[in-house]
Amino acid sequence: MAEGSRQFGAGSLITVLVVGIGVGWLLSSRQALLDRRACDGAGFEDARQRFADESMRRLDLSPEQRRVYLDAWENGRRDFDLALGRMRPEIDGVFKRIDDRVRPILSPRQLAVYDRLEAERRAHMPERPAGGD
Amino acid sequence: MAEGSRQFGAGSLITVLVVGIGVGWLLSSRQALLDRRACDGAGFEDARQRFADESMRRLDLSPEQRRVYLDAWENGRRDFDLALGRMRPEIDGVFKRIDDRVRPILSPRQLAVYDRLEAERRAHMPERPAGGD
Missing domain, CATH: 1.20.5 (Single alpha-helices involved in coiled-coils or other helix-helix interfaces)
Structure with missing residues (x-):
């Protein structure tokens, strides 16, 4: 020892x-x-991407199938964003009503965080199409 | 030793x-x-809930602030779903175009997974409002 x-x-x-x-x-x-x-906290666009990745994994797609799948969904996303863009004024109204209730109850420090989070969230919303009403 | x-x-x-x-x-x-x-893979509704939870955590809201925040967002979600519900025929058209491209390239086993995944995804889409055109 x-x-x-x-x-x-x-x-x-x-x-x-x-x-x-x-x-x-x-x-x-x-x-x-x-x-x-x-x-x-990453927002809708990121969630959509992760959902597509996870769906392709569960489907066990070949590289060629992935190409078709991603292309079909990319076209679908464009159509969907176009429709959502036409709703943009209505969506902005919804966001404004939320802001009008939430912003007054926040402290200055919370307000700075809120404005940053919401700016990020809304930056991913599709734009209103040019020339549309 | x-x-x-x-x-x-x-x-x-x-x-x-x-x-x-x-x-x-x-x-x-x-x-x-x-x-x-x-x-x-949990879909949009689940992502929305997790986004709200994470936002409230980052904002460090008090219980009373959480109540206002959740209530404002719950109302906002209803308004948003109403607008999205009116777009439902258009959204169904987008989904159909995606299906028409993706379903033919899948094996029977993949098709069964695809139909299950897509049924889950679409079950969370807001319904077309009754009486809408």
């Missing part, structure tokens, strides 16, 4: 392994939480 | 700790990946 102070039994080894697994789990969970928050 | 076979040096201990951290990280990462996939 000359090296007793630098040697450990099997029990210590198992303890250290369990602690290690716990630490690894916590570190990764923390990272996953930050990723999840970024993902949740 | 009588118990040499059941004892280990500091080096072994560090190795076991590192292995443990790695195993914990991998297990948690695997769980995070499954969670992420479920979240990515």
Whole structure:
């Protein structure tokens, strides 16, 4: 037992392994939480992209099938944005009614965050088509 | 060194700790990946809910502020769904054009997955308002 102070039994080894697994789990969970928050707050366009990626994964598409799928959805997205763009004045009215209720109850610090979040959200809304009424 | 076979040096201990951290990280990462996939494939309504939760977290709202915020957004969602419901025939046309391109290139197995995914997605679309034209 000359090296007793630098040697450990099997029990210590198992303890250290369990602690290690716990630490690894916590570190990764923390990272996953930050990723999840970024993902949740990323807005509609980003959610749409992730939905398409996940759908293609679940469908197990070949590269050629992916090309057709993405192209069909890209065309669909354009048609959908065109329709949504025509609704833009109505949507702006909805946002304004929300702002009118929420902004007055916020502190100056919260208001700065709110305006940043909402500017990001609305930046992804399709524009009203030129010449449309 | 009588118990040499059941004892280990500091080096072994560090190795076991590192292995443990790695195993914990991998297990948690695997769980995070499954969670992420479920979240990515969950559709628009779910994404909208998670966006609201994340916005309220970033705004650091009090319970009373949360109540106003959620109520304002719930009203806004109803107005938005009403507008989107009036576009429903147009949106159905967009979905039909996508189906007409994608369905013919899928295998029977893929087609079954596609129809399930798309039925879920479309179930969350607002209905055309009764009495609308």
